[in-house]
Amino acid sequence: MIDSARWIAAILVAVLVCACGGGGASGGTAHTMTAVVVTPAVVRVGVGATVSFRATGIYSDATTTDLTSTATWASTQPAVAGVTGGGVSTALTAGSTTVSATSGSMTGTAPLSVVLPKFLYAANAASDSLSVFSIDPVTGLPSPVATVATGAGTAPTSIAVEPKGRFAYVANNGSKTFTAYTIDPTTGMLTQTASQVPGTWLPREVRPDPGGKFVYAANSVPDPNIAHLPSLQILAIDQNTGALSQVSTADGLGGFSFAIDAYGRFLYACIDNAAGSVARTIAVEHFVVNAASGAVTSGTKAFVSNVSPLLPALALDPRGSFAFVIDSRANLVTPFAIDQNTGVLAAAGSAVATGTSPAAIVVEPTGRFAYVANGGSNDISTYAIARTGGALTPSGARVAAGTAPTALAVDPTGKFLYVSHPGVNGANGTVSAYALDPTTGTPVIAGTANLPGPSAAALAVY
Numbered sequence: 001m002i003d004s005a006r007w008i009a010a011i012l013v014a015v016l017v018c019a020c021g022g023g024g025a026s027g028g029t030a031h032t033m034t035a036v037v038v039t040p041a042v043v044r045v046g047v048g049a050t051v052s053f054r055a056t057g058i059y060s061d062a063t064t065t066d067l068t069s070t071a072t073w074a075s076t077q078p079a080v081a082g083v084t085g086g087g088v089s090t091a092l093t094a095g096s097t098t099v100s101a102t103s104g105s106m107t108g109t110a111p112l113s114v115v116l117p118k119f120l121y122a123a124n125a126a127s128d129s130l131s132v133f134s135i136d137p138v139t140g141l142p143s144p145v146a147t148v149a150t151g152a153g154t155a156p157t158s159i160a161v162e163p164k165g166r167f168a169y170v171a172n173n174g175s176k177t178f179t180a181y182t183i184d185p186t187t188g189m190l191t192q193t194a195s196q197v198p199g200t201w202l203p204r205e206v207r208p209d210p211g212g213k214f215v216y217a218a219n220s221v222p223d224p225n226i227a228h229l230p231s232l233q234i235l236a237i238d239q240n241t242g243a244l245s246q247v248s249t250a251d252g253l254g255g256f257s258f259a260i261d262a263y264g265r266f267l268y269a270c271i272d273n274a275a276g277s278v279a280r281t282i283a284v285e286h287f288v289v290n291a292a293s294g295a296v297t298s299g300t301k302a303f304v305s306n307v308s309p310l311l312p313a314l315a316l317d318p319r320g321s322f323a324f325v326i327d328s329r330a331n332l333v334t335p336f337a338i339d340q341n342t343g344v345l346a347a348a349g350s351a352v353a354t355g356t357s358p359a360a361i362v363v364e365p366t367g368r369f370a371y372v373a374n375g376g377s378n379d380i381s382t383y384a385i386a387r388t389g390g391a392l393t394p395s396g397a398r399v400a401a402g403t404a405p406t407a408l409a410v411d412p413t414g415k416f417l418y419v420s421h422p423g424v425n426g427a428n429g430t431v432s433a434y435a436l437d438p439t440t441g442t443p444v445i446a447g448t449a450n451l452p453g454p455s456a457a458a459l460a461v462y
Contacts, residue, residue: 032059033103035057036103038100039210039264041110041211041264043163046411046413047093047413052088053087053088053101072101073099073100073101074099077096119145121133121190125156125173125453125455126155129148129149129156130148131452140435142449144450153170153179153196157458159458164212177203178196180244182242193242200219204218205217216258234249234293234294248293257314262319262320263320284336284345287299300344317363320338320340322390323345333354337389348389354374358373359404360408364417368441374401377398378403382440396441399434417443418433420459423451431449
């Protein structure tokens with residue numbers, strides 16, 4: 001009995017020690033929460049949109065914990081956008097609010113802006129210019145504001161607006177540079193901010209990270225069969241001027257389309273799985289993003305095609321749950337599910353047929369529908385996205401979209417889709433506006449505006 005009593009007492013002491021030091025790291029290192037981080041760090045959405053925020057606890061021993069389901073959530077302006085337990089916020093009316101998550105004595109916040117569509121931008125490679133359009137918030141129709149010459153930045157092929165809407169960034173394929181512009185919040189006019197940043201090869205695409213701290217800039221190589229690798233440049237954004245500065249470079253990715261998840265955790269890139277070989281394949285590789293430095297670390301590859309697509313492209317849903325990749329040779333779009341802890345991709349149902357020669361894909365802000373521009377069959381495919389699983393289902397018949405639709409963009413409200421087309425027989429290119437049916441997602445033509453040159457433009461909406 002005495003030995004049993006001593007044994008029980010010893011267990012109780014051990015339990016008490018563990019309880020008192022709960023969370024202690026090995027070696028006596030303190031395990032104390034030092035911050036709560038709310039992501040996405042910056043959000044701009046339209047009325048009616050739903051945003052799923054995440055709360056992450058940061059500890060003194062560099063570990064992290066997901067606090068999304070246990071934190072106390074609040075909105076400073078619930079009339080603009082409220083937030084429920086679990087961090088789900090619904091945009092109710094135009095305005096701004098701050099969403100917060102509290103765990104113990106620690107609170108993290110993120111700004112949320114509920115906006116109406118204001119401006120549409122187009123990068124025109126053939127005319128070395130950028131088109132600025134104002135957007136009618138009711139009809140979605142674009143009206144020309146100005147054409148901005150890109151100066152020393154020739155053949156602009158991509159344009160993107162950072163999350164706060166203060167700056168725009170352009171990839172100039174001809175001059176092999178990247179350029180930053182400030183955005184006038186009233187007129188939408190673009191003004192170049194500073195000297196251009198040189199690319200490593202041929203600049204192809206730019207994407208700011210969701211926190212507005214970095215720009216990821218993709219470079220392709222002039223001949224895919226040469227030994228040199230494409231690269232992805234990580235550029236820091238000056239928070240006052242918007243100017244770019246080189247941080248680091250990741251070789252071997254960036255030659256094709258890439259995307260960053262809404263929380264800034266993972267980057268996905270279509271890569272050449274056998275560079276320098278005639279028998280080449282395309283895979284999607286996931287990379288883990290360092291939030292502090294912007295650097296990316298290679299993860300795993302998901303196989304897409306045994307025949308290299310001409311220009312593979314991918315898009316992510318706004319919750320960072322699914323990735324969708326188009327194969328322009330096989331005329332397919334393939335869905336993948338994203339592991340929320342590791343970022344690893346897994347098949348999410350079968351590949352679905354597109355039209356002929358799909359050229360671009362975009363997911364609208366609510367995450368219910370995806371759109372594919374089919375350059376060969378001159379139309380747009382609409383797909384409903386399964387909320388659970390991410391499988392794609394065609395939603396109605398393909399919609400006629402003029403000659404060779406090339407680029408797509410959706411406004412922040414998810415009400416309008418914009419499509420660019422090259423000019424025919426030397427004529428100027430055009431950009432068309434479509435109203436999106438809120439139930440079926442079907443695009444309905446609203447109007448068309450001319451571009452200043454014959455090339456099909458890359459598009460961005462602010």
